[in-house]
Amino acid sequence: MSEGRPARMLFATLGSRGDVEPFLCLARAAQRAGHEVRLLVPDSAEIDTRGLDAVSLGISFADLAENLGGGGMASMRAFRERIRPAMARALRAAAEVAVEWQPQVILAHPKVLTAPVAAARLEVPWFAAELTPTLTPTGEFPAAGVAAGSLGPWLNRLSYRAVGLAGAMFGSDIRAARQRFGITAGRLPPPVATLAAFSPTLVPRPADWPDSTRLTGDWHGPSSQGELEHSVKEFLADPRRFVYAGFGSMSGGDPVARAEAILAGARSLDLRVLFATGWGGLEPPAHVADAADVLVVDSVPHGAVLPLAAVAVHHGGAGTVHAATRAGTPSVLVPFLGDQPFWAAQLQRIGLAGPPLRREHLKTADATAAIAAAIGHAGRVQLAAAEMSSEHGTDAALRYLLNAA
Numbered sequence: 001m002s003e004g005r006p007a008r009m010l011f012a013t014l015g016s017r018g019d020v021e022p023f024l025c026l027a028r029a030a031q032r033a034g035h036e037v038r039l040l041v042p043d044s045a046e047i048d049t050r051g052l053d054a055v056s057l058g059i060s061f062a063d064l065a066e067n068l069g070g071g072g073m074a075s076m077r078a079f080r081e082r083i084r085p086a087m088a089r090a091l092r093a094a095a096e097v098a099v100e101w102q103p104q105v106i107l108a109h110p111k112v113l114t115a116p117v118a119a120a121r122l123e124v125p126w127f128a129a130e131l132t133p134t135l136t137p138t139g140e141f142p143a144a145g146v147a148a149g150s151l152g153p154w155l156n157r158l159s160y161r162a163v164g165l166a167g168a169m170f171g172s173d174i175r176a177a178r179q180r181f182g183i184t185a186g187r188l189p190p191p192v193a194t195l196a197a198f199s200p201t202l203v204p205r206p207a208d209w210p211d212s213t214r215l216t217g218d219w220h221g222p223s224s225q226g227e228l229e230h231s232v233k234e235f236l237a238d239p240r241r242f243v244y245a246g247f248g249s250m251s252g253g254d255p256v257a258r259a260e261a262i263l264a265g266a267r268s269l270d271l272r273v274l275f276a277t278g279w280g281g282l283e284p285p286a287h288v289a290d291a292a293d294v295l296v297v298d299s300v301p302h303g304a305v306l307p308l309a310a311v312a313v314h315h316g317g318a319g320t321v322h323a324a325t326r327a328g329t330p331s332v333l334v335p336f337l338g339d340q341p342f343w344a345a346q347l348q349r350i351g352l353a354g355p356p357l358r359r360e361h362l363k364t365a366d367a368t369a370a371i372a373a374a375i376g377h378a379g380r381v382q383l384a385a386a387e388m389s390s391e392h393g394t395d396a397a398l399r400y401l402l403n404a405a
Helices: 017-032 061-066 072-101 115-122 153-158 161-168 171-180 230-237 255-268 302-308 318-326 340-349 364-376 378-388 393-404
Strands: 008-012 036-041 053-056 105-108 126-130 194-196 213-215 242-246 272-276 294-297 311-314 331-333
Touching (some): 008 017, 008 072, 072 115, 072 171, 105 393, 115 171, 126 393, 230 272, 230 294, 242 255, 255 272, 255 364, 302 318, 311 318, 318 340, 318 378, 331 340, 364 378
Parallel strands (some): 036 053, 126 194, 194 213, 242 272, 242 311, 272 294, 311 331
16 A cells, blocks of 8 residues: 555553553554554553554553462462453453454554464454563573563574464454354464564664564653643752653562662762652652652653653553653663563663662662662663664554555
8 A cells, every 4th residue: 555545443452551551552553644544452541542543452450460479379260260261251352353444454463363363364464562572582692571681692583483382372252263263273363564663773783673664763752841740840940950750560579668779869869769669669658758859750751851850660561661862861771561671771782871780689780880870871761762863663664554554
């Protein structure tokens, strides 16, 4: 299809805010270009779908995360009784909405395992979205979430099979969708291409990647100052420097001690702190809530806040890593799980961050040293930001989608 003609596109994603925000940005860019987009998303109060044709898949990852806090047998039981049934409903809904809406092209997060079924039923092309290095094998580094450091070329490539093993847990849901739509024989169609939505400044394209993986750059959009709460605007208007601290959808451990260590470390360097408490990874003690050098909020738009911060202390999710670096703001990473150790190690490898901090037993001295060291990385981070300013990930992704529609 010519880029000048409107297309009908369906974007489907599952996960926490970091899995959804890039799709929101891409959907808005597609709408601005005159295309018709339907967005399939999980339930979340953090997700702003205003102005978009968004359909809920009836699953809340915030609620599901609360069921995994017990560990061991409790987590296994929560998976069997809550998470597994919720995912089954969401995967079925994704296929049903896609088939009913009849898009010309489908873009799907790896968690949306029934997207190929819908594409096969409709006989339309589909693309896989790789928001962090997990889908395309390479010998240069392991899959994010498997290991932070290199395991050697052979094991690095082998590590990417982990994503397929995770998907096998929902094989019965894929088979049910195939049966529902009459696709009972043959292999499901592979994606036309995998769109790797991360910055080549942060992860240069591996030499052994196939042509079918397109490194677009990350998908982001403009942030509006009008979305800021009055208290945030007042805090940002103060010329004194500050540390942003937020762990997004992470929780667990001792969030009070974690917040106290970060606050004490920042204060020792004469810095204020803006805490974004998110899903519970940070819990500033009550006695600091009214302090003149502290602001506590649930969340803030990164694009509006991070460019003004001296340092960003965060969990190292792909979205926050890109937002902080693009803003020219040095990071202190406190990885919890998933792809976060990969991003912490990657920023350290390319000289944009120091060693990550441990999320448990975080000490004031460690936080102080890490924040001070991050300030020392500011020049290199600003050079990386200048490189990223020439990347236009949403535009590149849309070109690939339109050429296939």
